[in-house]
Amino acid sequence: MYTKVFLATAFTSKSPKEVDVLKDCLFCIDGEGLIERIVHPEHADYEKVLDEYIHTDVFQKIEAGSYLLPGFVDLHVHASQWAQAGTALDIPLHDWLSTYTFPSEAKFADLDYAKTVYEDVVSTLLANGTTTALYFATVHKDASVLLADICAKRGQRGLVGKVVMDLVQECPDYYRDADTQTALQDTEEFILQVKEIAKTTKQGVYPVVTPRFIPTCTEEVLAGLGALAAKYDTHIQSHCSESDWAHQHVQQRFGKNDAQALNDFGLLQDKSVMAHCNFLSDEDAKLFAETGSAIAHCPVSNAYFANSVIPVARFAEMGVDIGLGSDLSGGFSPSLYDNSRQAVMSSRMLEDGVNPSVPADERGVNDSRITIAEAFHMVTAGGGASLSLPIGRLEEGYAWDVQRVDTTIPSSRLPIFDPNEPLLDVLQKIMYLARPENIREVWVQGERVHSRN
Numbered sequence: 001m002y003t004k005v006f007l008a009t010a011f012t013s014k015s016p017k018e019v020d021v022l023k024d025c026l027f028c029i030d031g032e033g034l035i036e037r038i039v040h041p042e043h044a045d046y047e048k049v050l051d052e053y054i055h056t057d058v059f060q061k062i063e064a065g066s067y068l069l070p071g072f073v074d075l076h077v078h079a080s081q082w083a084q085a086g087t088a089l090d091i092p093l094h095d096w097l098s099t100y101t102f103p104s105e106a107k108f109a110d111l112d113y114a115k116t117v118y119e120d121v122v123s124t125l126l127a128n129g130t131t132t133a134l135y136f137a138t139v140h141k142d143a144s145v146l147l148a149d150i151c152a153k154r155g156q157r158g159l160v161g162k163v164v165m166d167l168v169q170e171c172p173d174y175y176r177d178a179d180t181q182t183a184l185q186d187t188e189e190f191i192l193q194v195k196e197i198a199k200t201t202k203q204g205v206y207p208v209v210t211p212r213f214i215p216t217c218t219e220e221v222l223a224g225l226g227a228l229a230a231k232y233d234t235h236i237q238s239h240c241s242e243s244d245w246a247h248q249h250v251q252q253r254f255g256k257n258d259a260q261a262l263n264d265f266g267l268l269q270d271k272s273v274m275a276h277c278n279f280l281s282d283e284d285a286k287l288f289a290e291t292g293s294a295i296a297h298c299p300v301s302n303a304y305f306a307n308s309v310i311p312v313a314r315f316a317e318m319g320v321d322i323g324l325g326s327d328l329s330g331g332f333s334p335s336l337y338d339n340s341r342q343a344v345m346s347s348r349m350l351e352d353g354v355n356p357s358v359p360a361d362e363r364g365v366n367d368s369r370i371t372i373a374e375a376f377h378m379v380t381a382g383g384g385a386s387l388s389l390p391i392g393r394l395e396e397g398y399a400w401d402v403q404r405v406d407t408t409i410p411s412s413r414l415p416i417f418d419p420n421e422p423l424l425d426v427l428q429k430i431m432y433l434a435r436p437e438n439i440r441e442v443w444v445q446g447e448r449v450h451s452r453n
């Protein structure tokens, strides 16, 4: 017996560059919220399965004009920074952190305030089609546990990190870990508490070891965090080679690139996701591919803070796992649709170049462009592979993490006039033009967690 059966037309990524259209398929969901079977109209038992379920209350027909897409995976989001989204994007990263972000994050010592912001950001991401999020919380252990608890209760697959920053010279007195030992002890307690919360969920919540970035961390804490991640087999997240300033800071301190330094501390492994990575050398990218570490590409944020466009096409070609991150609030938008659009636009600017006074053949970087299908891959299957979780694809054995996009709502700006429009064109229009209003239902691990009537 299936617990749910959907009759729908859906899109899923077939390969990094190709999309599969699943037309009028039956998606059969098991009791754990996994896709047990996808029955295509040409399968011999299609009519039999349809007849068996069509008159039951576990059957749902997705009406014409609505399409199912895998839920999106946000590989880099500072949940606390939702409170300052859209502000101060005109100043450099270092100033933005010290004048806006650290004071704003310090407020999360207050659990009531943390609850208000965290409930809102989790709901907002779900309403934007984001079913899995890799979150930075703040340095505060209790508020970070609270974020994991809110994800658990709202049904979002949250991977949550208590942020570690213990380097006295680089962190303000009002906002850092008390000392190195406390940072490590708080992280260990945090990991254990989140593992307990995870037992109460169907979709899973996960503790993530989270050194903010090398510039705010002592060597002792970085090594200790690498050891904790190994001990508890957790995910790891940080920022890596984001901007000229951050990249050079690590070079000056260790005489090597960020990627190499992170690896030396045991922080690059299969469940590591590093944000930005704009200044990775080819050697660094090889290290990412060899260790199975992933890049969280944050194209909106990068336009403000990264001083460059990351060559994702080259790194993908080298075998690095890549997904997309909203990077609230270096990126102002909670929508991974917006980030997919920006990923394509930024890649085109890298390929063509941006300075009109330079001759065309010297202006850009060849073979840098990505298509919207590649962005769709990054925001779904690429995100799932980056986290080593069975999510981001509509395939048997994967979680039923799905968004229903209705292209027919009256306020929709989706110009679909021809009922026979090729479905791959419909997907392109959805990726470029859909807004939260179009996202009518969202499921995580088989449970409906958002609906808009």
Ligand SMILES: Nc1nc2[nH]cnc2c(=O)[nH]1
Pocket: 078, 093, 097, 101, 212, 213, 239, 242, 301, 305, 327, 330
């Ligand atoms: N974009 C971004 N980069 C960082 N580097 C260290 N902390 C941050 C942060 O909060 N946002």
